[in-house]
Amino acid sequence: MSKQILIMAGDGIGPEIVAEAIKVLDVAKTRFNLDITTDEALVGGAAYDVHGDPLPEESLDKARAADAILFGAIGGPKWDQIERDKRPERGLLRLRSSLGLFANLRPAILFPQLASASTLKPEVVSGLDILIVRELTGGIYFGQPRGIREENGERVGFNTDVYSESEIRRIGKVAFELAMARGKRLCSVDKANVLEVTELWKEVINELAKDYPEVEVSHMYVDNAAMQLVRAPKQFDVLVTGNLFGDILSDEAAMLTGSIGMLPSASLDQDRKGMYEPCHGSAPDIAGKGMANPLATILSLAMLLRYSLERGDVADAIEAAVEAVLEQGLRTADIFADGCRKVSTAEMGDAVAAAL
């Protein structure tokens, strides 16, 4: 039966980078004889401009119907001043929540060809391969009550961080399973010495640990984790944490590699249906200039094929094609180094498609 991929290009560099991933998908379809159809839907500022809504009903319906979603990026200064509920980010948050995409997988991998791009010393990051598992549909991102109210004659802003046992267990299981398939080490990040919500987090992870005796479990306070990622990042295999800490730590971890333009991510639901997107943002400053690095999006496509379409073989081939292109010395501006050949977004996409 034919599989449906929905393309949501979004804003800024979104359309450019997604276009290159589609090139690669087209080649993969031929080479591996894949029965995949694609459709497109508006999201973010692009959707707001047309429909006055960053996630129009039609886009959400298409997302629900698809087997997987390839997402570009959203947001930009153009939409910073519009009312809160209509901003591009809210479209993304609603999409995650409406589709139940609770498990966000963010690898931080150092590509050997790009080792020198890191601001960290080579011995500290060479061979780095961390997987951050971030809870994506709960915590302070979605907690109620929230808002800005008037109190004693002044404004007061408030948000609620909240996790139930079942939410923690659900994401914990994903993390333990992933740790089993990797280095069998799991570090759970909390602030249990201050926040009750993360005290419960820690307890539930410890309960779950009994079902995975082979996994070595540790717990770390979030401030210490932020330090340890800088001090000795290779101590980590899989990290699991809540929505907000995951947002912060996954970006920090990604930057350790020096090439955030290379890092894909997956957001999965209970049945492994997922949305796949580059870790980087919409980079409005370079949008339309043909400078953006499409590799994170192409690698997101590989993750899509592996996790949601169960075609690990095709994913492997795409990843190998990316490595081959890096070996050939092709680099977009963000990862350029002396002795390499600087290429545009489209040239990079063409090269990967050719290598495949």
Add this chain to the structure above:
Amino acid sequence: MSKQILIMAGDGIGPEIVAEAIKVLDVAKTRFNLDITTDEALVGGAAYDVHGDPLPEESLDKARAADAILFGAIGGPKWDQIERDKRPERGLLRLRSSLGLFANLRPAILFPQLASASTLKPEVVSGLDILIVRELTGGIYFGQPRGIREENGERVGFNTDVYSESEIRRIGKVAFELAMARGKRLCSVDKANVLEVTELWKEVINELAKDYPEVEVSHMYVDNAAMQLVRAPKQFDVLVTGNLFGDILSDEAAMLTGSIGMLPSASLDQDRKGMYEPCHGSAPDIAGKGMANPLATILSLAMLLRYSLERGDVADAIEAAVEAVLEQGLRTADIFADGCRKVSTAEMGDAVAAAL
């Protein structure tokens, strides 16, 4: 009139490192003819062991009466299992809150003598000098309601992040004043695209900015700030943020220097009365071994003299003594490098006292 310093040594390496700072204080008193008296009070696990309370009434009274507090460190595995409200950390949080120590100043400075200790490349961190201003008595650390409750047959953990306009304005002013006295650049860190409490934060900082036309103000999302600290930390002068983001980012920034054993901090109230403590923790694993680095505590004493006792001259002399000792090649284990002389906690304290 005689000034009162209260010494709260706390747990783990706390007593050892504080003892060295007292040595230095004694020499400073003689050399500068200072009229300072000291007293001691229990805090943290040490207080719990004696009084069943990590911040006994007597300790709090002494803290209230003192002109400034020199604090060691608290906590350790010994007290991890006791009931939540009695844990060492809660004593520290109550102390901050009871004394109204809302302004936490955390410098991240790279000592030129220790440049190689950083895991970052020298060109990325050489000359690093960032000041993080963290709000310390509000936000999710103290917000109500909080706890773990039963709901639909399962446990649910929850905390409240909350800031009022006046709380934001108060810490914002401190940050603007400090920026005026430094590089005149202030970056306010929020997650205003998701959290209403930080949307208000951003608004109030922008309102305040009008009173400081000379200060160049920028805003950054916390995930981006965590990245930028790794990518290009020298872009920052002063950072200001809430309690939780400040906890995470200040530890990350401290670790960029590679020598968190060197970094002091100050927690100030409205009248510049303050508590001074090293940025590092109680390091229970090395407690009692004479290995701990006392320099962060000695530099905290310098900050105490500068901010709360208005003796910038004495502070300068102590800081110069620390630099001199580093120049001589003396190093505790945490900052040891080839070609240097490894010294114990007490030898380091003696050397600084002698240099002074």
